Amino acid sequence: MKFVFITRTVWVLSLVSLLTDMASEMLYPVMPFYLERIGFSVLLIGLLEGMAEAIAGLSKGYFGKQSDHKGKRVPFVQIGYAFSAISKPLMAVTVYPLWVFFARTLDRLGKGIRTGARDALLSDEASPATRARVFGFHRSMDTLGAVAGPALALVYLYFYPGQYRTMFLLAFIPGFLAIVLTYLLKEKPKPAQPHTQKISFFYFFRYWKEAPVAYRQLVVGLLIFALINSSDVFLLLRVRQAGLSDVQAIGAYIFYNLIYALAAYPFGIWADRIGVKRVFLIGLLLFCIVYAGMIVVNTLPGFVFLFFIYGLFAAATEGVAKAWISNITPSTETATAIGTYTGFQSICALLASPLTGWIWFQFGAGMAFGITAATTALLVGYFMLFVKAPVYHNVKK
Template sequence: MFMDVSSEMIHALLPVFVVGTLGASAIWLGVIEGVAEATANVVKVFSGALSDRWGKRKSLALLGYGLAAVTKPLFPLAGSAGTVFAARFIDRIGKGIRGAPRDALVADYTSPEQRGEAYGLRQSLDTVGAFLGPLFAIGLMMLLANDVRAVFWIAAIPAFIAVAILWLAVKEPAHLTPMPKRMVDLRPKDLPRSFWAVATVATFFTLARFSEAFLILRGADIGLTIAWTPLVLVVMNVVYMFSAYPAGVLADRMPRHHLLMLGAAMLVLANLMLAGASDVAVVLLGVALWGLHMGLTEGVFTAMIADAAPTDLRGTAFGVFNLLRGLLLMLASVIAGVLWEQSGPAATFITAAVLAAFSMLLLMASRSMLRA
């Protein structure tokens, strides 16, 4: 939660800072965001596998959170889009190192009957931070006379608090042991078919959901001032926050593909509203539906991966899962930037709506494997 407060204070202002203050194009923004997220997810493959191999989840998570914290000061020091690119790249390496071990830790601490609820709760707490971060950014921008760099400096504080909490309060699960030598030859190809079914559907969903930076740009395009652009993420994350935990609870009590289908439908509607928006209220309603889609799908996909993966390959499974999604997110973000520059915001979101509709068809075709 604290790391999300830090990251989202920066992320809520970064698109306008990059495009407005530093003068970069939407294509460059798409490259920055896409490569940054892809980097995080590539690194997750190795950190997840290492956490299985060593039986050490906390140490890798601590390294990842620590690296992200020490890179936060690079953002206020940035004088060009290239520096922002470097800062995002290093920051996302930290996210990649911590992501899969952290998700595997949640599974290590919970029973299968509680897993959907546990991931829903973790997602909700993440989203509390993602809601508070932009809210703090709005308040600080008003208090500091729109001094973006000053807000970026303050954002470093909660990042170091997050590291301290992990270091002092979280312990390695007592039952976790290093992977035995006979298991060292296990590779992603050893993951079961049910895992690949879930990963394929989730990966395709990602094509229709490019970087949230473009939601912020859409708000600015409609008329939000730089101080108020974080409101876009506030609205998205408050809906995400209140929907993720109930969706996780429901995922333990009903067929999970039903929630995924509903989430895909929300994403289609969100993109159509954002494509046709002519005022701030419509943009915020579209963003709220985007957040509802996230709440209905993210924790559910994570719980399904945890269930599908063997215990001794769970870190590897999360790593592979996040790698696939990261690569598609990079592609989606670059495509979004190109469409934005060449054809405008409406074309960007209409394309995403079409892709979201195709994801619903894929989900329907794969539902028998998803239930396996």
């Protein structure tokens, strides 16, 4: 019997994510420079990004629950990706701060609307024994966009230095193609869930109380990790601190994303074969190696090796974590469960970078990376002792 793991729906969603990430990552390296040019202070940039990410994080649980409640996935996916695509050219319309806040927030709100529904749609296309590879394939395609986006930005800025506003218009092209592709999606009809109580914007707090014990034990560990897993900016700052150039630092970021993209699907296959818990723990150990290595490495070959390991870590954890959550929650709650997790994760991420930045400022980079590595090692013990691996029967390979 032939098993088709990567279905048409998975392909379409993966291509949509690739194009959307390409559009976003085209702008990621230049966003701070553009905002400074139009008059944003560092404080205002931080406020803008913090508010945008908070809105995305807080909305994921709400829209995930709405998707489960209505029994629909595709409309949320279509609206979410449309908001993100439209936000790109809106950034170039005018430089008024309130308008820029509106456009940036629209982008992140789009992410909040689509995340739970999209991941539930991916989960519906797989069985418990094949979910890790499906999520891994999606992450692989998504991250290819993160490779192509910055590379295109570097090429564009080489020929047209400083012309940032035009980039926002160009970024709409892959975003528009992503919108078109979402109309190829078809979903299996699901009955709407009866729900007598009003679904509030902060519904994910209530779901946390209602969720299965296995879900809470897993997500507690994932959220502790999110709280210490600060922005990749700190890794790039460490590269610059060692005396490497801006081009080398950006090159390291692109290299990391390339490794992540190439390894995500194989790690997903591996997780389906030996278990999502084992592969996830391997990923955490790789993360420990990277952060411990950042304390002592000061050469380009050393940093290349660490970013290679860092790409493997991301491949072994991000898609695998969502597959793990999908395997321990009912299919009628998948969008809510993933939306709740990613919502809390966003809140932790908001705290992680300021916390790491404060430790770095007060005690130095070595202490910041050392505390992260040591805490992750303790977290491995938590997962081994308190979080059970999901049990299911595998399929033929």
